[in-house]
Every structure is written in structure tokens, then in C-alpha cells.
Amino acid sequence: MLIIGIAGGSGSGKTTVVKKIIEAFQDQSVALVSQDAYYYDNGHLPKEEKLKINFDHPNSIEWDLLNGHLDLLRQSQSIPMPQYDYVSCGRASETTTVFPKKVIIVEGILVLTNPALREQLDIKLFVDTDNDERLMRIIKRDIQDRGRSYEDVLKHYETYVKPMHQQFIEPTKLFADVIIPQGGENKVAIEMLVSRIKMKLEE
Numbered sequence: 001m002l003i004i005g006i007a008g009g010s011g012s013g014k015t016t017v018v019k020k021i022i023e024a025f026q027d028q029s030v031a032l033v034s035q036d037a038y039y040y041d042n043g044h045l046p047k048e049e050k051l052k053i054n055f056d057h058p059n060s061i062e063w064d065l066l067n068g069h070l071d072l073l074r075q076s077q078s079i080p081m082p083q084y085d086y087v088s089c090g091r092a093s094e095t096t097t098v099f100p101k102k103v104i105i106v107e108g109i110l111v112l113t114n115p116a117l118r119e120q121l122d123i124k125l126f127v128d129t130d131n132d133e134r135l136m137r138i139i140k141r142d143i144q145d146r147g148r149s150y151e152d153v154l155k156h157y158e159t160y161v162k163p164m165h166q167q168f169i170e171p172t173k174l175f176a177d178v179i180i181p182q183g184g185e186n187k188v189a190i191e192m193l194v195s196r197i198k199m200k201l202e203e
Contacts, residue, residue: 001074002200003104003120007111007172008127009165010056011137013183017127018107020184024194031073031101035108037082038066043090050089051152056164058113066106067116073100074120086146102201109165112172122200125193126176129183 004021008014022030038061042053054060069079080095111117112124135157142153173179180189 001100001102001104002122002197003070003074003106004123004125004197005111005117005121006105006107006125006127007109007113007169007176008125008180008183009129009131009134009169010109010161011134011141012127012129013137013185014107014109014127016184017125017180017190018105020190021103021105021194021197024190025103029102031098031104033066033069033073033079033081033098033104033106035061035066035106035111037084037096038062039084041091043085043088045089051156053089054160054164056109056160056168058110058168061108061110061114063114063116067114067120069098070104070106070117070120073098073104076100103197109169112175113168118175123197124175124177126173126179127183128173128179128181 006014006017018032022032039055040060040062042050045053065082069081072079078097078099081098083092083094083096084090085092106117106121111121112126118124138157138161139150139153142148142156143150148156178189178193180186180193184190
């Protein structure tokens with residue numbers, strides 16, 4: 001089993017990179033574990049408090065549960081991955097069953113900030129994208145998928161996303177084995193990455 005961590009700023013294109021890797025392994029040998037699924041359940045908070053949640057701080061993640069689930073996957077056991085809803089800021093009662101596969105991808109902005117998680121990763125990636133491009137993607141995503149207004153998105157970006165990126169996420173480039181500029185648009189880097197993964201699996 002190969003566990004790959006894919007980190008990078010919000011809106012950097014991590015999801016696209018993940019999709020391209022999965023597409024390259026059409027034999028269903030890849031499983032995805034999303035860091036976002038492990039945000040603490042804040043569904044009980046009033047709307048005003050939910051708008052203040054700092055999703056970009058490492059303390060927002062239930063790391064013990066995430067690392068414990070990776071341990072189970074390594075032991076060839078399936079896991080009940082939580083389902084997180086950004087609109088309600090809470091976990092659903094249902095979970096998603098993730099089965100152990102040859103390749104496990106752990107994806108999220110804070111993946112490389114946690115020392116215990118880094119130790120579990122066989123390959124560590126950082127997706128690097130221009131800040132202006134990331135902001136445009138964040139605006140579009142948060143309005144469409146997270147029920148925020150344009151003003152709320154900009155306020156949240158200035159208050160949480162930008163400073164947390166500079167303090168916690170950008171520095172984790174130092175832990176990356178590979179940095180992928182331009183996200184999912186970098187076909188050469190992704191092809192090289194897929195080839196490397198296949199070589200590792202053959203070892």
C-alpha cells in the first residue's frame with residue numbers, strides 16, 4: 001500500500017490533481033480520504049458563529065480520528081469516513097465507507113501541517129498556484145457550494161484564508177517531496193507523478 005498526501009492552498013487545484021491520478025488508475029486501485037471530512041462537527045452553532053469558523057487552522061481538524069483511520073487502512077480494514085456539510089458546518093449521520101486499496105490519497109490544505117500524518121505518508125505533494133487565481137476559484141466555489149455571499153467570501157478570505165495560508169500552509173512546502181505548479185493544468189508533472197507511483201507499486 002502507498003499513501004500519498006496532497007496539500008496546497010485553498011483553490012490551488014488539488015481536487016483536479018487527485019482526479020487525474022485516479023483516472024490514470026482505471027483498475028479501481030485508488031481510494032481517496034478527504035481531510036475536509038474530518039473537520040470538527042459545529043452543526044450546533046448559530047449562523048453568526050458558523051461564519052467565524054476558521055477552516056484554515058490546523059486545530060479545526062480531528063487529527064486523531066484521521067490518523068486512526070489511516071492506521072486501519074494500512075491494516076487492510078475499511079473505515080467509516082465522516083461526511084461534512086459546509087452549509088450546516090456539521091457532520092451527517094451517514095458515513096462513507098472507504099476500502100483499503102493499493103494507493104490511498106489523503107487530500108486537503110492542512111495535510112502536511114500534522115507531524116503524525118506526515119510520518120504516514122509515502123509521498124508528499126504540494127500543489128502551488130498563484131494567489132490571485134486561487135482567490136477567483138475560492139469566490140466561485142464558496143458562492144456556489146457553501147452558500148456564502150460575495151461579501152462574506154471576501155471577508156472570510158481576508159480574515160482567515162489569507163493569513164492562515166501564510167502562517168500554516170505555505171510553509172509546508174518544505175515537507176513536500178514534489179511541488180506541482182499550476183495544479184491540474186500541469187500535465188507533465190502529473191504524468192511524471194503517475195509514473196513514479198506505478199514504479200513504487202512495482203517495487
